[in-house]
Amino acid sequence: MTPNDDAYRLLSEYAAGNLTDAERDELARAALADPAVFEALVEEEELKAALEDTVFRRRVKERLRELGAEKEPYFTRLWQFIASPRGLMTTAGALASVALVVMAQLGVFRSTPALIQVNLGPPNVQATSSASLAYDTGADASFAKGIRDFTILPDAHAVLQLDRTGRRPTYEIGDRQRIGFRLEQDGSAVLLEERFDGGTYRLFPNRFQESADVKAGETVLVPRAGQGDLEVDGPAGERTLRLLIFPAGTNPLEGDSWERLRSQAKEVRKVYSVREKQ
Amino acid sequence: MTRTELLVRIRERIVAYGTSRVGRESAEDLAQETLMLLENKYAHLDQEGDLLPVAIRTMSFKMKSFRRGVLRQRLSDKPADEMPLADDRPDASEELEQKEFKKRFELSLQKLGDRCRRLLLLKLDGHRLTAIREMLGAANMQQVYTWDFRCRQDLRQLLGVGATPGVQV
Numbered sequence A: 001m002t003p004n005d006d007a008y009r010l011l012s013e014y015a016a017g018n019l020t021d022a023e024r025d026e027l028a029r030a031a032l033a034d035p036a037v038f039e040a041l042v043e044e045e046e047l048k049a050a051l052e053d054t055v056f057r058r059r060v061k062e063r064l065r066e067l068g069a070e071k072e073p074y075f076t077r078l079w080q081f082i083a084s085p086r087g088l089m090t091t092a093g094a095l096a097s098v099a100l101v102v103m104a105q106l107g108v109f110r111s112t113p114a115l116i117q118v119n120l121g122p123p124n125v126q127a128t129s130s131a132s133l134a135y136d137t138g139a140d141a142s143f144a145k146g147i148r149d150f151t152i153l154p155d156a157h158a159v160l161q162l163d164r165t166g167r168r169p170t171y172e173i174g175d176r177q178r179i180g181f182r183l184e185q186d187g188s189a190v191l192l193e194e195r196f197d198g199g200t201y202r203l204f205p206n207r208f209q210e211s212a213d214v215k216a217g218e219t220v221l222v223p224r225a226g227q228g229d230l231e232v233d234g235p236a237g238e239r240t241l242r243l244l245i246f247p248a249g250t251n252p253l254e255g256d257s258w259e260r261l262r263s264q265a266k267e268v269r270k271v272y273s274v275r276e277k278q
Numbered sequence B: 001m002t003r004t005e006l007l008v009r010i011r012e013r014i015v016a017y018g019t020s021r022v023g024r025e026s027a028e029d030l031a032q033e034t035l036m037l038l039e040n041k042y043a044h045l046d047q048e049g050d051l052l053p054v055a056i057r058t059m060s061f062k063m064k065s066f067r068r069g070v071l072r073q074r075l076s077d078k079p080a081d082e083m084p085l086a087d088d089r090p091d092a093s094e095e096l097e098q099k100e101f102k103k104r105f106e107l108s109l110q111k112l113g114d115r116c117r118r119l120l121l122l123k124l125d126g127h128r129l130t131a132i133r134e135m136l137g138a139a140n141m142q143q144v145y146t147w148d149f150r151c152r153q154d155l156r157q158l159l160g161v162g163a164t165p166g167v168q169v
Helices: A003-012 A021-033 A035-051 A054-066 A074-083 A085-106 A138-149 A258-264 B003-022 B024-041 B048-068 B092-111 B114-124 B129-136 B141-159
Strands: A158-162 A170-172 A179-183 A187-195 A200-204 A219-222 A237-247 A266-275
Touching (some): A035 B092, A237 A258, B024 B048, B092 B141
Antiparallel strands (some): A187 A200, A187 A237
């Protein structure tokens, strides 16, 4: 520390009149030796002169108290809270929560397979409609009703994708479409499409893909590769694809009661929109 | 340091300080007037810590008077021994100036930050910075000095202290 550092520190307390006689002498000597300290002292002297007026000094203190100067500043109270054991725990908890949210957003905890690429098939193969792809059986209708009426737990161990990107892709009536999904573990899958008019179509299993069994990591395309794409038909509106996942070996379309199936099922949803051709 | 040596140093500082503000010649006159007052009215003071503040206040008072044009003539137009000894009591304009300064001071308090207001109040309550460090929860003394330096700087800016441009005559 240089002598002038000391002088500037003494200046901090000069105007308030808190220096001892020895400190005042020390500051004066520094001011006489150094023009910069002298100039600083001249500036402080004006404040000191004002604050030596006891009436004015009292008024300043009253005004400062009116302005809340007696209370610990917000940042100090915050710091003291953070530094306390309770504050440390709260802060650590809050930071951990934020970190978890950020990590979840970044997909650190996602155990689903990577997003799958779904491409349309060759254009020279005729497209097929949802209705002609799916079976139209009474059992299917009852299955669809059962699905519609109950909430099924979401599943993060599967991915469902369209050939168009975005959270809610849009198609026009007549557009070609292909759907893909993949399960992380062996299982059985049923892919349904719900339309806003109440109609439900089973897209998988279908006329060409008869088994609901899906191997872990296998990408299932609907329609499958080499087959014509789906042609998006009317009516326009929002549609929800629901990929229902059952344990391996389950035949979700036969035999078991709906209650039992529902208790075992999980699902992944994907919403898209259909609009009239522009 | 003897009183004579002390007065010589004070004179040097006043001349150096005043030269950049009122010009060399007038600064020497101001120093001379200040020293005359110190000799005649404050002969009992011989400690640096007592004498220098009086010298600074006298110098500031005379410099303000000079700027206000109370002295109609250039100081150097009169021989030093013919100049009347200045009365160190404030005149009406000086009183008005002090009143305005105090008013500005009070108004400035509103514009100071929370920490600065608390720091100032603690100092005016007689607390030393070492105690204030604990009260404000500062990590070390350097942090308190930095806070205090910035607060005093803010206050001086709000008050316009030290911002007066130099007057050359």
